[in-house]
Amino acid sequence: MGVVLNLEDGKRNGASIERLIGLTKDDMARVNDLILSKAGSDVELIPQLARHLISSGGKRLRPMITLAAAQMFGYSGEGHVKLATSVEFMHTATLLHDDVVDESDMRRGKKTARTIWGNQASVLVGDYLLGQAFRMMVDVGSLEALDVLSSAASIIAEGEVMQLGVSKNLETTEDEYLSVIKAKTAALFSAAAEVGPIIAEASRNDRAALRSFGINLGLAFQLVDDALDYGGSSRDLGKNVGDDFREGKVTLPVILSYRRGSEEERLFWKRAIEENQNDDDALAKAIGLMNRHGSIGDTIARARHFGEIARDALAPLKSTPQKAALFDVIDFCISRVS
Amino acid sequence: MGVVLNLEDGKRNGASIERLIGLTKDDMARVNDLILSKAGSDVELIPQLARHLISSGGKRLRPMITLAAAQMFGYSGEGHVKLATSVEFMHTATLLHDDVVDESDMRRGKKTARTIWGNQASVLVGDYLLGQAFRMMVDVGSLEALDVLSSAASIIAEGEVMQLGVSKNLETTEDEYLSVIKAKTAALFSAAAEVGPIIAEASRNDRAALRSFGINLGLAFQLVDDALDYGGSSRDLGKNVGDDFREGKVTLPVILSYRRGSEEERLFWKRAIEENQNDDDALAKAIGLMNRHGSIGDTIARARHFGEIARDALAPLKSTPQKAALFDVIDFCISRVS
Numbered sequence: 001m002g003v004v005l006n007l008e009d010g011k012r013n014g015a016s017i018e019r020l021i022g023l024t025k026d027d028m029a030r031v032n033d034l035i036l037s038k039a040g041s042d043v044e045l046i047p048q049l050a051r052h053l054i055s056s057g058g059k060r061l062r063p064m065i066t067l068a069a070a071q072m073f074g075y076s077g078e079g080h081v082k083l084a085t086s087v088e089f090m091h092t093a094t095l096l097h098d099d100v101v102d103e104s105d106m107r108r109g110k111k112t113a114r115t116i117w118g119n120q121a122s123v124l125v126g127d128y129l130l131g132q133a134f135r136m137m138v139d140v141g142s143l144e145a146l147d148v149l150s151s152a153a154s155i156i157a158e159g160e161v162m163q164l165g166v167s168k169n170l171e172t173t174e175d176e177y178l179s180v181i182k183a184k185t186a187a188l189f190s191a192a193a194e195v196g197p198i199i200a201e202a203s204r205n206d207r208a209a210l211r212s213f214g215i216n217l218g219l220a221f222q223l224v225d226d227a228l229d230y231g232g233s234s235r236d237l238g239k240n241v242g243d244d245f246r247e248g249k250v251t252l253p254v255i256l257s258y259r260r261g262s263e264e265e266r267l268f269w270k271r272a273i274e275e276n277q278n279d280d281d282a283l284a285k286a287i288g289l290m291n292r293h294g295s296i297g298d299t300i301a302r303a304r305h306f307g308e309i310a311r312d313a314l315a316p317l318k319s320t321p322q323k324a325a326l327f328d329v330i331d332f333c334i335s336r337v338s
Numbered sequence: 339m340g341v342v343l344n345l346e347d348g349k350r351n352g353a354s355i356e357r358l359i360g361l362t363k364d365d366m367a368r369v370n371d372l373i374l375s376k377a378g379s380d381v382e383l384i385p386q387l388a389r390h391l392i393s394s395g396g397k398r399l400r401p402m403i404t405l406a407a408a409q410m411f412g413y414s415g416e417g418h419v420k421l422a423t424s425v426e427f428m429h430t431a432t433l434l435h436d437d438v439v440d441e442s443d444m445r446r447g448k449k450t451a452r453t454i455w456g457n458q459a460s461v462l463v464g465d466y467l468l469g470q471a472f473r474m475m476v477d478v479g480s481l482e483a484l485d486v487l488s489s490a491a492s493i494i495a496e497g498e499v500m501q502l503g504v505s506k507n508l509e510t511t512e513d514e515y516l517s518v519i520k521a522k523t524a525a526l527f528s529a530a531a532e533v534g535p536i537i538a539e540a541s542r543n544d545r546a547a548l549r550s551f552g553i554n555l556g557l558a559f560q561l562v563d564d565a566l567d568y569g570g571s572s573r574d575l576g577k578n579v580g581d582d583f584r585e586g587k588v589t590l591p592v593i594l595s596y597r598r599g600s601e602e603e604r605l606f607w608k609r610a611i612e613e614n615q616n617d618d619d620a621l622a623k624a625i626g627l628m629n630r631h632g633s634i635g636d637t638i639a640r641a642r643h644f645g646e647i648a649r650d651a652l653a654p655l656k657s658t659p660q661k662a663a664l665f666d667v668i669d670f671c672i673s674r675v676s
Binding site: 041043044097100101121123124130134135137139141143146153154155156157158160161162165 | 379463476481489493495498
């Protein structure tokens with residue numbers, strides 16, 4: 001690993017987030033109540049659609065990170081519950097808009113909201129949840145937390161627009177791709193982690209540590225997701241192998257395969273990604289090419305690299321159960337694929 | 339009018355907003371600079387699309403109201419320029435998402451962003467502008483202004499979802515329709531006006547006065563817009579007569595005509611609004627029915643009613659050029675149609 005690990009903090013315990021779940025259990029119960037109450041509205045369609053999203057059951061990793069990051073610095077108020085809920089709402093709003101933009105029909109093995117209620121409702125309920133997220137943040141009253149989360153909202157949208165630009169563009173470099181996922185995925189992990197020390201009035205260094213943890217965890221998370229889409233393992237994801245391929249998404253495994261491929265292989269990628277020749281045979285061939293060039297393995301290696309940076313970001317902090325739980329999250333992310 | 343008017347403040351001067359434009363000229367130059375800078379991004383599509391919106395040239399009524407409302411209470415800082423820009427960004431984001439939801443091809447006589455750059459970019463650039471709006475508000479640092487504007491963001495989205503619900507529903511009552519436009523249009527006028535006294539640290543009563551002015555002005559504004567769509571006058575609007583009709587929108591002139599109509603007329607409305615039998619002949623017939631039942635005239639009468647409430651809301655405030663300019667805005671809104 002090349003990193004000296006504190007044994008207690010660092011031991012890899014079978015890559016589960018049980019410790020994180022345990023530490024944030026009580027707070028998460030309040031987050032879940034708040035989600036239900038703030039996703040409510042007299043306008044029937046809003047709670048209907050919100051219930052669908054809530055029952056779609058993501059792992060709620062981001063709000064748990066916010067809660068643990070606040071606990072870690074001794075925070076004892078109520079603001080972290082609101083901030084964690086805001087983070088989850090921002091995430092949900094992004095998913096709603098993403099599904100519209102990507103024209104996705106399934107997410108986590110369930111029909112997307114847009115296939116049930118239409119694009120219109122998905123756009124507008126996304127806007128509503130974003131508005132509610134900001135109201136909760138304002139309610140907490142920390143201008144610094146507001147600054148971090150509102151900046152993240154801009155950056156995420158910027159990242160999504162960037163992704164439209166690289167969409168179906170096989171000449172996208174790894175660097176360009178990293179810029180996209182840093183904005184569209186990692187920025188929210190980073191903000192989720194940083195608002196913990198902010199609300200706990202921790203030091204600048206502590207804030208920087210959690211911010212760095214979040215951004216690198218987010219990068220690792222997205223790269224593992226990319227690898228999983230080509231069969232790393234589908235047990236945890238609720239998304240089918242090949243979704244990205246069928247949507248013509250240029251992700252790191254594709255970028256590496258394309259850059260490392262022969263002329264003929266590049267022609268195959270162009271037909272698959274640019275001209276939608278992406279049936280099951282094409283998917284099988286794509287995975288074959290990825291294996292030939294080690295593209296999935298190297299995507300995971302890149303994810304590990306960012307995981308190590310996330311780990312080192314937290315290294316100087318004193319040993320706490322929360323620190324250990326955040327280390328677990330890194331291992332858990334990587335372990336989904338290995 | 340039934341309202342005792344201070345002669346100096348109240349005289350109707352040919353229904354122009356020249357005084358408002360004059361008073362806010364210097365500040366608006368800064369708003370325009372800020373719009374250009376905050377709509378910027380290294381992601382090329384964002385400034386491209388933003389330039390399109392900016393050159394589409396709305397009147398920028400909302401930010402001018404914010405500026406005048408801050409000046410009115412002696413505000414001398416820089417925050418009102420940022421808040422006014424935030425208000426305009428919120429408005430622009432709403433327009434972008436609206437065009438996607440309504441599948442509109444034209445706005446103010448120009449192609450909509452979605453017909454040029456697609457729905458995807460419109461959704462995402464809308465999200466970006468909303469994020470930038472919140473960043474600017476946070477930058478100003480007034481939690482009270484943040485509270486008002488973030489609440490407005492939720493309410494606007496809620497109103498838009500509500501509108502989906504009443505869409506093509508001819509049984510919508512006038513009350514239900516007023517709830518929709520109060521949320522989707524008037525809430526932003528209200529917030530735009532209220533953040534002026536907030537940032538100027540004016541009294542609770544002053545805040546309430548400007549809030550009430552804004553909400554009623556917004557209602558009047560929307561009702562006049564509804565009337566204009568059936569030919570009140572199209573000189574100012576840059577939208578073609580009949581747009582709402584062709585989109586099957588249930589607005590107040592339609593609601594009144596439907597409720598006042600014969601069985602046979604109601605059948606006509608059902609075919610037109612619910613079954614899209616809305617060619618030019620149908621539009622001519624619709625306008626004929628509206629004239630028969632006085633629906634356009636009464637929509638304008640309702641607008642005047644809210645205009646008078648807006649006027650009375652400001653009545654107790656001391657005479658200032660800004661107060662006179664805000665009275666002008668009421669007259670200007672109504673005069674577009676009469």
